[in-house]
Amino acid sequence: MYKTxxxxxxxxxxxxxxxxPGETPEKWKLWLSDAFxxxxxxxxxxxxxxxxxxxxxPGHNEGMLEKCEELSGYSIFVDKVREYKKTISDKDIAFRQAINDCIEHNILREFLKLHATEVLQMLLTEWNTEEALAFEREEGWKEGREEGEKKKALETAKNLLALGVSLDTVAKAVGLDMETVKSLAQ
Known part of the structure; x- marks a missing residue:
């Protein structure tokens, strides 16, 4: 404390x-400044x-995983969760099966015996969050497509009006209401 x-x-x-789940290399570097x-x-x-x-x-950094039983067990456990989730549609059953399989094969046995309920809740929460985000993305894409289609209809209507096409024909051709077409004409 007093040293100079x-x-x-x-x-x-x-x-x-x-x-x-993505395919990645064995090892890579991230720089925080890339986000600045x-x-x-x-x-x-x-x-x-x-x-x-x-x-x-699995199949990556095996030397490192061999040196740490807990890390190796975690890697295997996550792989089991994914494996069972692909084959069993009910997530609760799939996750319970992964937990039981790991306990039976001495993979994180003591930890999973003590914390199986918490691990199950965490898995259910995480997977529900992923599904919610996927649903939200899909909704966003749908909204974006609809917005793009409307923009295209407005652009087409403007072009048709510039060519002298009647308001009624423009409305029918692009699927816009007459009020919108009239406002575009002005």
């Missing part, structure tokens, strides 16, 4: 374990964070 000389500290390492707004290409920032990401899906 530099106190050395261990070099920090920031690590993320990736077990998502207004950063010019090549511009250096006073502080950045570099994170090393390791893919822990």
């Amino acid at each position: 000389s530099l106190v050395k500290i261990p070099k920090p390492e920031f690590i993320v374990f990736y077990n998502g 707004i207004g950063l010019e290409p090549g511009e250096k920032v006073p502080l950045d964070l570099i994170v090393t990401v390791y893919n822990i899906n």
Whole structure:
């Protein structure tokens, strides 16, 4: 506390374990500065964070997984959850089966025996969130398509009106109400 000389500290390492469904390399780096707004290409920032990401899906970084039983077990457990979710439509049953299968095969056995209910609730919450987000995206795409179609109809109506086509014909041709066509004509 009272020293005037530099106190050395261990070099920090920031690590993320990736077990998502996407195909990714064994290892890659992420820079926090990639998310900064207004950063010019090549511009250096006073502080950045570099994170090393390791893919822990089955078949990736096996040497690392062999050294850590819990991490390996987690990787296998997540894979089992995905496997059962593909074959069993009822998520609750699929997740329970994955938990029971892992306990039976001594994969995270003690942890899952103690926390099976919490793990099940977490899985159900996570999968419901993913489904809700997928539904929301689909709704957004639908709204975007509808908005695009309406924009196209308005553009087509303007072009037809500019060519001197009657208001009634334009309304029928592009599927707009007469009020909208009249306002476009003005």
